[in-house]
Amino acid sequence: MALSFRSFLRNYAGILLLLGGIAVGSILGLIFGKDVAVIKPVGDIFLNLLFTAVIPLVFFAIASAIAQVDRSQPLGRIIAAMFLVFLGTILVAALLTIVATWIFPIRVQLAAGLKVTETISEQSIGAQITSLLSVNEFFELLTRKNMLPFIIFAVLLGFSVLRAGEAAAPFRRFLYAGNEVMKQLLILIMKLAPIGLGAYFAYQVGVVGPQLFGAYAKPLGLYYGLGLFYYLAGFSCYAFLAGGIAGVRKYWKNNMVPSLTAVGTCSSIATIPANLDASRKMGVPEHIGNVVIPLGASLHKDGSSISSIIKIAVAFAILGKGFNSPEAVLLALGITVIVSIVEGGIPNGGYVGELLAMSVYGFPVEVLPALLIIGTLVDPMATLLNATGDTVAAMLVTRVLKPKKGVAT
Template sequence: MAFAPVIQVNDYISYMDNWFKNYKGIIFLIGGIIIGSIAGLFLGDKVNVIKPIGDIFLNLLFTAVVPLVFFAISSAIAGLDGSNKLGKLLGVTSLVFVGTVLVAAMITIIAIWIFPIHQHLVASPITETVDKKPFGDQLTKLFTVSEFYELLSRKSMMSMIIFSVLIGFATLKSGEKGAGFAKFLHSGNEVFKNIFILIMELGPIGLGAYFAYQVGVFGPQLFGGYARSMALYYGVGAFYFVVIFSLYAFIAGGVTAVKRYWKNNIIPSATAVGTCSSIATIPANLDAAKKMGISDMIANVTIPLGGTLHKDGSSISSIVKMAVVFALFGKSFNSVETVMIALAITILVSLVEGGIPNGGYIGELLFISAYGFPPEALPPAMIIGTLVDPMATLLNATGDTVAAMLVSRFFEGRKWMSQVQQKEK
């Protein structure tokens, strides 16, 4: 018994070490932002001298993003097992994933219309604007380019993603003859993932310098705008977590499914917040899915796929980031064209970011490029993404089990929960 306090202290130290390891990236980024903010408050316009540090960081990100996304997408598709087609299950899973991501995005858009962010943000003096062209021309330019070299520009991110998908499927279809190229894609993916990790090591310095510049130019009122956007995100996130997840469970299996979901969602929720990782939450989700009555076949397909492809929390944060950037640059976020493109980008972000370290930043680069914003639009989006990460992870991870419930409903029939209860008796 004399050793019990020592064991408890060691367990606490181990817990704190793991907690710091999981959150150190966020801690360092926030630390850099805070230091930069203080410097901006005291130095004012003099902070212009350190702005190049932030610009260098942004340029490194923009340089790495195109090959990173290309290798991530094409290698993922090339690595699929073409002989193991689950057909209907994969189709239902895909529809559920896309549907819930769109619901999250549309709820957020409605919330932004009700609680407009632009009333509290100071517009940027930068005058670069998006060209006003017919909607059809915008779509053509968004999804295609006329020359191959244009795919190498960050301004053609959507086109490059589509081309990456085609490359991935072409490699998969080539079979053994394309094995060497598939290996090249996988190797390139690993290399550029590590390049991105190395660049993000400079994040606290780069974002700190840029935030110092923003505070020095715009003043303390900048904090009010970020605080309101944060409040909006966490408000929508909490509503989605409690109300919409309960609604999904009810649609899947009635009141019984709702009770089962929340009874078994505690451990996955704690794991998601504690690790700040959807991937790390997969084991807890698989165990919870079994207790919720989800079959092993559905859980073993839906949960791992959801860990990388299903991001309700990221969908919400994507819309909030877009609204903030639009407001900072004095643009309206209300037009039909803008909203439709935002929804398309949100789906792509959900699919792309899961397999990439700091994948949310890729989403930010994507929508900034798609809408034609200058590089100066990236730091505000990155800052918001960093601050909302815990709630986003919670929604991303715990949304996978309720999505698996919906898949069970549409794959096994509306009486699937009753059948589960009968088996348990």
């Protein structure tokens, strides 16, 4: 599948502009040093816009997705098997990444020269679980620091709309319209990202110095190395579980077009048509593929699972803390599952993951730009894993529902 240079520029314009802004900001930081702090408010304004948009964005995205489910379809077994497979592969990707961060630890403290203005609060486990999952006033939901309770509220609201049936049709349309509006709002805000992150990065380089560049090399190398391993070995293992050697052959014979589409468009949603065609050729029945592939584009994100763990490990490194306690690991696994769901259908949806991690762990706002930059740089590989993982997930769902035949016949 040939992709023209013009198409490449169109699909990757956002990333190229963002990298350009970061490059310009870095040069300004190198030239002017600490004097570049005068433009830091530009970066702060961008981050504040992002923070204020994320709450309504997440609410409409989740509530609308659940409210739009067609209850008339007999999809119970397929959906149950699909969520089992999605959860399993997301956790496998996350656990592999956690082990990789232990084998190749990220020890560089990126923020050694930055002044941290927020602190991490210490709470008992019971109090932490309570505050993590709930609040005692509605208005307290409307803050990034309580994002997880807000997500739970959005999920419950979406199911309530389903239960209300036709009586909730106007509200269902409101949720759908709100989701479309918020996606456009985020697109508008992200047009400021090259300037906003460029200004913030200039400040970081000016304060921390040129060694900042080397600090990103290890997490990026770890992500791309592990991502390539997971793409080749992980997906091959899943295909083998789904259909044996024949399943592996079918998967890789028909996976190239979806892979090139994912890299060329940088979008899981745009890869749906290629995935639907490929899944049929892989032996996935249409009634399974037509459910798993579209929902997988929104809910199944192995690449995002890997990047979520690496970004959390980077945040711990920034703060000089070890990413190895049982509590930290369990929270990371929970975050990566939620991020995989929340990202669906949201432009630059990975940024929601950074905000959620900051909310759950109580990270100071100073770590956010580093996580945004890493998220941007790993986006092509993340999209490849997110999109092409949907077809092998459909193969696994077929195997779960048809354990004797799988997809190899």
